[in-house]
Amino acid sequence: MNSHPFLSAQIAPLAPADAVVTLSGVRRRFNDTVALDGISLSVRKGEILGIIGRSGAGKSTLIRCLNGLERPDSGEITIEGKRIDGLPERQLQPLRRRIGMIFQHFNLLSAKTVEANVALPLKIEGLPKAERMARARDLLELVGLSDKAKAYPAQLSGGQKQRVGIARALAARPALLLSDEATSALDPETTRSILALLKDINRKLGLTIILITHEMDVVRSIADRVAVIDAGRIVETGTVQSVFANPQAPITQRLLEGSRPRLPEHVAARLNPAGEAIILGVDLSGPYGQSRFFTDLADALSAGASLIQGGVEHIQDESVGRFFLSLPARDANLVERVRSTLQAGGAHVEVLGHV
CATH class of the missing domain: 3.30.70.260 (ACT domain)
Structure with a gap:
């Protein structure tokens, strides 16, 4: 039997009835490297969950399993009550539209205007031009960039580019928003403004958000709960306040060293x-x-x-x-x-x- 000292954190309770995301015993390995080692987790509707860990802890593999870009070797992944882990690509595509993604490096198309970048998911979906442009205008207003609709990405600051990325991620009205280190390329002031925007969107739209990050300050600012991942395992979960007040896992204590008073x-x-x-x-x-x-x-x-x-x-x-x-x-x-x-x-x- 595995004797990992915090293995009990891996044994998740039954998913609540309002869970948008449920993972149960998810495992993924690449040759001899174990990336995910029995991840069990649930995320409620309207919740902001921060998943934090060091480089190589399994964060990137986890988010790729959540959006269907990686298939787990075993275990179950359920989004809005539908299992996605074993679906063929054709059936996975419509479910992917229910998942918005924002990225560290924005991933905007340089040859398209801001409004065209935001409307792109709707164009792929086949919506009429008038409808998708109206949606793009609404979203640019939501993220505070109405005046940049005709601009190109090269004309924007890093924070503005990320706001466009957020608007694009919301275009198809997703049930879940995945943020993959979305603020790590930004300066502290811009980071605060982006996090405030995400919190505002969460409140206004009731959107479920999963933040993948290595920055404790990101989790502290807006997350409702935090899950700490280490060596492919969830070693600690709890409300942000309870984990910051009394971290249990050694890796959590180390991650928090710069954020809490220390014994001289x-x-x-x-x-x-x-x-x-x-x-x-x-x-x-x-x-x-x-x-x-x-x-x-x-x-x-x-x-x-x-x-x-x-x-x-x-x-x-x-x-x-x-x-x-x-x-x-x-x-x-x-x-x-x-x-x-x-x-x-x-x-x-x-x-x-x-x-």
Whole structure:
């Protein structure tokens, strides 16, 4: 039996009735390389799911299986209640129209105007010109580019090109939008504007979105849930706030290292099984981080605890915090009182060691 420490994350519950996407035991290998190793996942209607992992983790293969460009070796993929993993190409084509794609490098046709690029999927579908151009105009208004309809891609900035890519992906009124590293070629300010646009489209259209990314800030900005992929497996899933507040898988912890307060190196280097002070790591999210936590923290400091480092940030509408406390090891009652008080408020408290 496989002893992967987070294998339980692979065993997904039955897909909810409103699931747009369901994957069950999906496997894909290329010769001796395992790209996907039993992926099970479901995505609800109207949800934004961020799938994050390092290069080579399996993200690209996963998205190619979702849009039918790769066929899994085993397992099932269901889009809107219809299995796509075993369909012949002829039957797969109409289902692909229900899936919009936006890409890292935009993939626009340089010889076509902006409105012609947006209307292209509708032309392939066989819609009359008047209908597809009307749809293109509506979509360009949605993404804030009405004045660029007659421009060519070479005349646009990177952010504008991605807005065109988003409009084109929405042309056929998809049920699912796949974003493949769509902001990684953009500067931070443009990235924020594109993510805000995707969130706005999600709200206005109720569109289900899957974001494939290696950037935690992308997930933090707009996703409802996050799934962490490593070596072809989903090793952790949860709401964005819960995963950022208390990451479980080692790879998630490493991915978040630059986004969360860390124990200072000079303290971390001295951690031992025994010592004069006990070091606690405190992770919290939700209302507790906006109110009573600081009263409890002040009480702990006045009783003899020391604050090493920490802070609270907002991820979307929820507070997420991480703190490190030092308490005298000789005062077992104080240590237990502080730990039980913080845990009663909803914080996760961990003894990191002694110094």
